[in-house]
Amino acid sequence: MKSNHPTTISATALTLAASLFFAGNLAAATGTARDMTPTARFLLEAPAGQFLIQGTADSRLVVVDEAGGEVPGIEISGSEDDWTVRLEQPMLQDAESMLPIVISVPYAAEIEVRVAFASLELRELQGREVKVSTVRGTVRVADSRPDRLAIETVEASQHLASLGREETRLSTVSGSIEARGNGDELWLRTVSGPVSLRLSDFSRLQMESMSGDLQADLAPAARAEVRARSHDGEIRIAVPDDTPLDLRAESHFGTIASAFGEPTAGRQGTSSQLAHRIGDGTVRAELRSVEGRLMIGHREQAARALVFRERMHISDSRGGTARRPRLSQADVGGFVDIGFGEDPVLALVPGQYAVLDIPPGAEQIIASQERLPNPVALDLHQATDDLLHCFELTAIQDVSGSREFPVLRRGFEFSQVLCPHPEALGDYEEVRAGQGLDSD
Secondary structure (H helix, E strand, O other): OOOOOOOEEEEEEEOOOHHHHHHHHHHHHHOEEEEOOOOOEEEEEEEEEEEEEEEEOOOEEEEEEOOOOOOOOEEEEEEOOEEEEEEOOOOHHHHHHOOOEEEEEEOOOEEEEEEEEEEEEEEOOOOOEEEEEEOEEEEEEEOOOOOEEEEEEOOOEEEEOOOOOOEEEEEEOOOOEEEEEEOOEEEEEEOOOOEEEEEEOOOEEEEEEOOOOEEEEEEOOOOOEEEEEEOOOOEEEEEOOOOOEEEEEEEOOOOEEEOOOOOEEOOOOOOEEEEEEOOOOOEEEEEEEOOOOEEEEEOOOOOEEEEEEOOOEEEEOOOOOOOOOOOOHHHHOOOEEEEOOOOEEEEEOOOEEEEEEOOOOOOEEEEEOOOOOOOEEEEOHHHOOOOEEEEEEEEEEEEEEOOOOEEEEEEEEEEEEOOOOHHHHOOOEEOOOOOOOOOO
16 A cells, blocks of 8 residues: 555534533533433434434433524424424514524434425434425435434435435435445435435345435345336446346337446337346345336445544643643533534444445545544545545544643544554444444
8 A cells, every 4th residue: 555644633622611511411402302311212303404413322311402492383292202393474574594403413313204394304313213395495314323223305405424224215206315434224205306326335235216216336235135116217336346236127219328347128029127136136136127227237336535543642731730621521522523524424433434335526535523524535546546544533632721621622533544454443443334322
C-alpha cells in the first residue's frame, strides 16, 4: 500500500462555564418531560410539522422546540408504558416554516408516527418496532436498528441510512426511496416512485413496481433470495463477480441485458428469457417484467474507508491539577457521525471502528457531531490508487479557564493515517454500515 501524507483537521466547541455542561438537562427543564420505561410504546400524531425523534439513554420522554423550550399546542397523554403526543392542527401551507420539534425517547422504545405532511427524521432507535405513515414530505432514518422498520408514504421521499435488523418494509405511491445498509429481510413496493438500494448481508429482498424504476446494488448473504417484479418500470441489479448466483429473468415485451450471459427468445417469440448459474447457485434471483427492461451487471469492487476511534484524550491547558467538571460517559465520548454526503452512514464512540464502501464519485469523508457547529471533511482524492483508506478519530476534552470557573473545550481530531495492522484493532468493537449504537 502506498504511503500518504496524513491530513489532520480539528473541530472544537467552547462552553461558557462548567454549568453549561448540563445543557441537555436544561432543555428537559424548560420543555416538557415525562417518565418513560425503556421499552415503552410512543405514538406521534400530527397533521404537519418538522420532527426529530431520537433515542437516548434517558428513561424519559422529552418534547422541546429547536431552542429547547416549550412546544405550544401539544397534548401528551398516557402512562410510563404508553405515551401519545398529539399536535394541534396547523395551517398546512405554514408547515415548512414551523420550528422543528425534538422528541427524545429511550433507545429501546417502540415508535409509531402518523403524520400527513411532515419533515421527519429518526435517529438512534433500537427498539422492537418503528412504524411511520405519512402522505407528503420527507422521512429520514439514520443510526437506527430496530428489530422491524416499516415506512408507508404516498408522495413523501424516503432516505434510509440504516435498516431494521430482522425486517424492513417500505412502500410508496409516487415518492422516491433510497436505502442502504444491512438487514435480514427487505420488502419494498412502489407504484411510480423510483427506488435506489445499496444493500449487504441480507437474506431476502422482494421488490414490486408498476412503473417506477428499481435499482439495487447488492452484496447478498449466502443462500439469499432476490425477487423483483415490475410492469413497465426498469429493473437493474448488480452483484459481485464471485456471487454464487442462480439467475432467472424474463420480460414479456421488454429486453434483457446481462453481464452473465445472453438472453434467449421465449416460446411465443415475443418474450426474452435468461437463465444463468455461477458456482453452486446458492443465491437465487428471479426478475420478471411485462414491458420493462431488465439489466443485470457486476458490482464493481469499491474503494473502502477504515475509520477507527481512539479512546478519550483529556488535557489541562492551565497546567497542574484542576477542579474539572463532572461529565457522564455520553458527554465525554458522544457520537461522531461518519458519512460521504448529507446523510451519515454510521456513528462511532471511542473504542469502535468500521470499514465502509466509498460511494462512486465521493470526494470527501465527513465527520460531524451534534454538539459541534461545523462538520469536518477530508479529501479522498489523495489516495485514489489504493483500495483502502484509513482515518482516525480522537475525541478531545480540554479544560481551561480559572479553577473557580473551568471552561471545557470539547471536540475531536479527524486524521488520515497509515493503515494499522489488523491486530492493532483487536480490542476495538466493529460497527457495520447502517448499524445503530447503544449508549452506555
